[in-house]
Amino acid sequence: MIRPRQVWRMLHIQRVLLKHGLDELVSATHLFRPVAWLRRIPGLGISKAARARPMGVRIREAMVELGPIFVKFGQALSTRRDLLPREIADELAKLQDRVPPFPAEETHRQLAAAYKRPLEELFARFDDEPLAAASIAQVHTACLPDGREAIVKVLRPGVRAQIRRDVDVLHALAGLAERYWSEARRLRPREVVREFDNTLMNELDLMREAANAAQLRRNFEGSPLLYVPEVYWDWCRPGVLVMERIHGINIGQTARLHEAGIDMRRLAANGVEIFFTQVFRHNFFHADMHPGNIFVNPENPAQPQYIAVDFGIVGSLSASDQQYLAESFLAFFKRDYQRVARLHVESGWLAPGTRIDEVESAFRTVCEPIFNKPLKDISFGQFLVRLFTVARQFEMEVQPQLILLEKTLLNVEGLGRELYPDLDLWETAQPILEEWMRERVSGRAIVERLREQLPEVGETIQELPQALHAILQRAAAGKLQVEVKHPGLEPLRAELRAGRRQRWRSSAGGALLIGGVLWLGLQTTPPAAGWALLIAGLALFLLSRPGSSS
Incomplete structure (x- = not known):
């Protein structure tokens, strides 16, 4: 059941959308239509000043006012410039590291509470002006007593309560969906929201983020593909993360990358290789790869190295999911749609009685148009939408454990599209997967x-x-076998014999x-x-x- 405070939160969401002149979003959202009369209440309607501002600005400001979950949604949207008007994508990109910061006094208060010591004893220098501010935390630069340059990441005040409030609303809506929506059994909204909930709660523990960074750093130790900054463990706390400060060009600054002479084709291909290496070779992947978290080391323009930051969201797969995904990707690359269909049935993602030939035909219809084209001519987002249409046709259940992977793959494609639109994602990934399968x-x-x-x-x-x-002993005592005549037990006997x-x-x-x-x-x-x-x-x-x- 939806509790009164959750109803109030949904009303508040609508009020903020109306305040920023986004009444078209309210009208398009079925859940909010019954309370559309709010716009007629004085003070809650749409002001002319709001309508005068660009749409992208209104959407960005509304997301900031609504809180961390909406900011993260805007960050994810900003990586898909192929799916959004450019002016909206440019505004949403500001959500990656330019959310309004909280005051320095609050930063000092939180650091004092975390360390129980004066700030002057902890750092040789601490810069009050934040280097970046995002949905869950903001980052300051500092210098450690031994002279090492560092960044200090501090959680936003009250962010845990804000996220808990909105996730509770999502849980309630998922419960209603499972109760009244015919598609809910296949899409499993409760499990999807539970996965989202776990991911967000993990992101609020900065000691966990530090551990994620340390693991990723070990995985890519000495690699020319990716550099992960060092964690300064003695300064880390659950609400404070201190790491090595890195210097590079933000991957969203394509003009600066071109000025530095970066080989954009190699940079885009390296991004794809990093993704597939993390997923299949290491089984530990950075799952928040929006441009605000990725930088480029320009020291070797012909072989550019990525630098990653912000390790709050990482993912991994079970061995069986890894195997089925790798085989499915390779079967797609080879256009072996029968193999793809069989893998989906064998993995349990489709019902055992599903006709292989029908699934094969459906996958062929979806996939054939996308092959032998450069990345600029392929929208992976549209491709996924068409795959979900096939999934609905065969009642394929959503796999919540794969949601992070899908989100990361969409981010990788969005980055690749910006860096080098002619890159063929499939051609780049195929040899990586084939080598992994050979090694297996x-x-x-x-x-x-x-x-x-x-x-x-x-x-x-x-x-x-x-x-x-x-x-x-049981045989000698005559107790080895007990014969019970009942036709309904025969399947059980067969299963026991097989066991x-x-x-x-x-x-x-x-x-x-x-x-x-x-x-x-x-x-x-x-x-x-x-x-x-x-x-x-x-x-x-x-x-x-x-x-x-x-």
């Missing part, structure tokens, strides 16, 4: 995964004698794998016998997976 099935990778699984397999093998002893076969295969596969590893590790001759044991064990392991043929 290489002998070294298989042996490494076996080495990681040895403790678990060894424990299973140790339990085998005890299990066999128990079975023999027994899978457990036997898993145990036998484990024993063979251990034997093979030991054979090769002890350099026993002939080595071919060791590889034969490994391959046989791996085959049994694959057969023991759920869904494998019996």
Whole structure:
């Protein structure tokens, strides 16, 4: 149920939209139509002064007044200049790091509360004028006592309560949607809002952001593609983040990039490579890649290096989601639409009884027009809209765990479009994915995964004698099998038999794998016998997976 305070918040949203002359948005939003009479109340209607200002300015100012969630929505929209009029996109881009700052006195108060020490003892210099101000925090420059230049990120006062208030409204609306909207079962609004809620709450913990930055820095240590600034842990607190100060050209300043002689094609391609490397090789990706968070090191214009900041939102995928996504991307690249359809059914994203040929035909219809074109002629946003149309046709459920990935991919495409419109996103990504897939099935990778699984397999093998002893005891006592005649139990018996076969295969596969590893590790001759044991064990392991043929 929607509580009175949530209704009041929705009324407040409408009042702010009307105040800024955005009555067309109110009229277009079905939830607000029943209270459209508000515009007739004196003081709540649209002023002539509001209407006189450009639309982009009105939208930006309304989002700032409505709070952090609306600012973040505006940031996301600003990266898709292909979907917005340029004057609106330019105004929304100001939300990336030019939100009105809070006073220096409030910054000092929060720092004193966090450190319990005077500011003069913490920093050799602290600059009261913020370097940047965004929806959740603002950043100041400072100098540490040892002379290192740093940035100090401080949460906005009251931001947690503001976000909690608006997310509660989203939870209530999601509940109503699941109750009354026929599409809700497939789109799973509760789970989507829950994912959004978790992401925002994590972003409010600056110690978590520091840990994210440290992990990303380790992943790209020494890489020419991406530089991640160092975290100064001794100065970090849950509401304060202190990091190395970086210097570079903001990626949104394309004129400066051209003046610096940056190879724009290489820069755009590197951005795609960084994205796919994070998602598939590291399984840890920066999920807030709007232009306010990305800079370019101009020292080597022919091989430009990205510099990332703001690590509050990161994502990762399960091993199965990684595998299915990589195979799906590659199948798309090869236009193997039957494989794409089968992967969607096998992954559980489509119902098991879905006809493969119909899904294949639908994917072919959507994808064929986009291939063999440069990025400037492809709108990935429109492509996703058409894919969602296919999804609705086959009742494909939304995967909440993939929302961050989709958002990041849209950001990457938006950046690529600005930097080098002729870049072919698909052509750039395909070799990266193919190399990852080759590494996944290489002998070294298989042996490494076996080495990681040895403790678990060894424990299973140790339990085998005890299990066999128990079975023999039950057989000797005549209690091994109880026959119950009932036709409804036959499917259950078949499932149990399949489970027994899978457990036997898993145990036998484990024993063979251990034997093979030991054979090769002890350099026993002939080595071919060791590889034969490994391959046989791996085959049994694959057969023991759920869904494998019996």
